[in-house]
Amino acid sequence: MGEVIKQIDDLIWGPAMLALLLGTGCYLMIKLRFLPLRNLKAALFYAAGGGRAEESKNKRAKEATAGISSFSSLMTELAATIGTGNIVGVAAAMVLGGPGALFWMMLSSLAGMATKLVESMLAVKYRSRNRSGEYVGGPMYTMQNAFPIRGLGSVLGMLFSLFAVCASFGMGNMTQSNSIAAAVKTAFGVDEAKTGLIVAIAAILAVLGGIRTISRVTQVVVPLMGIFYMAGAMTVILFHAENVPAGIAGIFVSAFCPEAVSGGIFGSVTVSALESVRWGVSRGVFSNEAGLGAAGISAAAADTDDYIKQGYISMTGVFLDTIVICSVTGLALAASGVLSLTDTGGEPLTGTDLTIAAFSTTFGDLGAYFICVCITLFAFATIVAWAYQGEKAFEFLMKKQKYCIYYRFFYGLVSFVGAVCALEAVWDFSDICNALMAVPNLICVLALSGEACRELGSSDFGKKS
Numbered sequence: 001m002g003e004v005i006k007q008i009d010d011l012i013w014g015p016a017m018l019a020l021l022l023g024t025g026c027y028l029m030i031k032l033r034f035l036p037l038r039n040l041k042a043a044l045f046y047a048a049g050g051g052r053a054e055e056s057k058n059k060r061a062k063e064a065t066a067g068i069s070s071f072s073s074l075m076t077e078l079a080a081t082i083g084t085g086n087i088v089g090v091a092a093a094m095v096l097g098g099p100g101a102l103f104w105m106m107l108s109s110l111a112g113m114a115t116k117l118v119e120s121m122l123a124v125k126y127r128s129r130n131r132s133g134e135y136v137g138g139p140m141y142t143m144q145n146a147f148p149i150r151g152l153g154s155v156l157g158m159l160f161s162l163f164a165v166c167a168s169f170g171m172g173n174m175t176q177s178n179s180i181a182a183a184v185k186t187a188f189g190v191d192e193a194k195t196g197l198i199v200a201i202a203a204i205l206a207v208l209g210g211i212r213t214i215s216r217v218t219q220v221v222v223p224l225m226g227i228f229y230m231a232g233a234m235t236v237i238l239f240h241a242e243n244v245p246a247g248i249a250g251i252f253v254s255a256f257c258p259e260a261v262s263g264g265i266f267g268s269v270t271v272s273a274l275e276s277v278r279w280g281v282s283r284g285v286f287s288n289e290a291g292l293g294a295a296g297i298s299a300a301a302a303d304t305d306d307y308i309k310q311g312y313i314s315m316t317g318v319f320l321d322t323i324v325i326c327s328v329t330g331l332a333l334a335a336s337g338v339l340s341l342t343d344t345g346g347e348p349l350t351g352t353d354l355t356i357a358a359f360s361t362t363f364g365d366l367g368a369y370f371i372c373v374c375i376t377l378f379a380f381a382t383i384v385a386w387a388y389q390g391e392k393a394f395e396f397l398m399k400k401q402k403y404c405i406y407y408r409f410f411y412g413l414v415s416f417v418g419a420v421c422a423l424e425a426v427w428d429f430s431d432i433c434n435a436l437m438a439v440p441n442l443i444c445v446l447a448l449s450g451e452a453c454r455e456l457g458s459s460d461f462g463k464k465s
Contacts, residue, residue, distance in 0.1 A: 024115055266339050
């Protein structure tokens with residue numbers, strides 16, 4: 001079964017999928033005249049809480065709120081994206097696709113900023129309310145309420161929701177619990193089944209309170225865990241400062257000619273340039289979710305009427321997740337020289353073991369414990385945040401909110417399954433779900449790109465900040 005899943009994964013993530021993701025992002029960036037980059041400073045200002053006094057004033061003017069704050073919405077998005085993709089995913093990409101995969105991760109994320117801006121803006125603009133009065137939105141509601149061909153829009157919405165539910169079990173859950181179990185076993189020798197049981201129970205308890213409980217947790221945990229990890233990764237880079245220039249140069253050269261950097265701090269590189277692009281883009285998408293549309297579900301929960309500003313705030317998640325955190329992880333791996341290490345069987349180290357090896361070059365035995373703590377925090381936050389995104393997709397499919405309680409319990413149980421499964425099969429399954437979810441979302445984004453780009457182009461966002 002694992003081999004079948006791998007073959008399907010390789011087929012789906014071929015040149016056509018890469019072209020669709022990168023092409024959509026590049027097309028939107030050009031059509032928007034590089035507004036995502038020009039307004040990045042203003043977007044980061046609002047994402048960090050700038051203008052919160054005005055937001056609070058507007059909220060007090062309302063009789064009741066139907067969502068969460070814009071900041072809480074972003075933290076929930078970041079909790080869903082800042083996970084094992086930033087640690088284990090980067091390590092896997094730089095082994096399977098060579099060090100140049102990091103370059104393609106960065107490039108795809110720049111294009112992804114435009115995609116995330118448009119898909120999140122549309123998700124907020126075309127959201128609805130459920131019977132409890134809560135805001136519910138995402139690509140499935142955009143497709144249902146705004147797609148030019150209504151009947152086709154409803155079909156695409158159902159397909160997206162189905163794939164999003166599957167992705168919540170894969171990318172949002174199984175890969176995360178698998179990484180937690182692997183890290184805990186490496187650091188403390190605890191059996192994967194025991195760790196999986198604890199994660200499953202904790203996940204069920206955490207998601208029972210819905211989006212308000214989840215957002216209260218994420219707006220505290222996400223900033224703290226991000227700062228904690230970045231401090232450790234920067235320490236590793238500074239400790240190996242003499243290797244940083246060679247590491248940066250090797251990453252750029254390997255992006256186009258992988259075999260040219262074989263030897264030295266990079267070890268033996270046997271991949272092709274296409275494989276470098278494939279793994280860089282797929283792991284970049286896994287990390288920041290640009291083009292998948294799932295972030296729009298969290299963005300739509302924000303208690304704001306300014307869908308353009310919320311789109312920009314959501315866009316900063318790509319910058320923070322990939323351009324900042326993933327690039328620091330990749331540079332730490334390159335500079336520390338661990339990409340040349342192999343295990344006892346002669347196979348290159350990858351995933352959690354590779355990242356632990358990098359941090360151990362600086363922190364010694366404490367490196368394993370440091371990475372274990374980071375992976376556990378990152379991954380569990382992702383599990384909790386993706387529970388909301390998957391639940392809203394499930395609610396769209398079922399048309400009734402009362403069935404969501406069953407999804408929450410089943411979602412928790414899947415955490416146990418992920419912890420005891422083979423790592424490669426779990427990641428391949430997640431890649432397949434990502435691609436299937438991206439296709440209907442990108443079709444919708446492209447169909448509505450004219451309307452979205454006109455509104456964004458005429459907006460005064462960034463001119464007064």
